[in-house]
Amino acid sequence: MDQEEDGDLQVEVTQKSGLSGKKLVLFILLPLLLLGGGGGAAYVSGALDGLLGKGAEEVEVDAPAPVPSAFYDLPELLVNLSNEGRRVSYLKLSISLELPGEASIARIEAVMPRIVDNFQVYLRELRTEDLQGSAGMQRLREELLTRVNLAAHPVVVRDVLFRQMLVQ
8 A cells, every 4th residue: 555645646556356347257157158049059959858857758659561562554755846947846745654553553544535635735835955964854854753743633643754755
């Protein structure tokens, strides 16, 4: 403690004790945030489920037995493709439909003229470029599946399978 005797002013100098703001953040708040963040991440990721007792009971649900697939071969389709030039291109297509069971075949046969018509109308609008590559094949598969499901409703066709595809 220093004191000046010349004037009325007396100044006392003392040292601070305790933690400064930076030390408080560094040694207390930062570890608390890290522990909280780590605990939250472990909870969200499911690492704490065993400790907390979550998921201890497994409920067995009886799933219905899968219905075996049935396959139905459509008649071969031959269409000319849409071209802007003088050269004519043709698409020859052999398709099988994957159905949910043998009982669906009768419904598919009953609406076969509608299915073939939907396919013919769609295929005639395609260009040779639309069928190139695996992406073109996938788009064609999705479009044909959509059209056959609309025509065969309430039967749901699972997939359209290409047996043969020739572009000439």
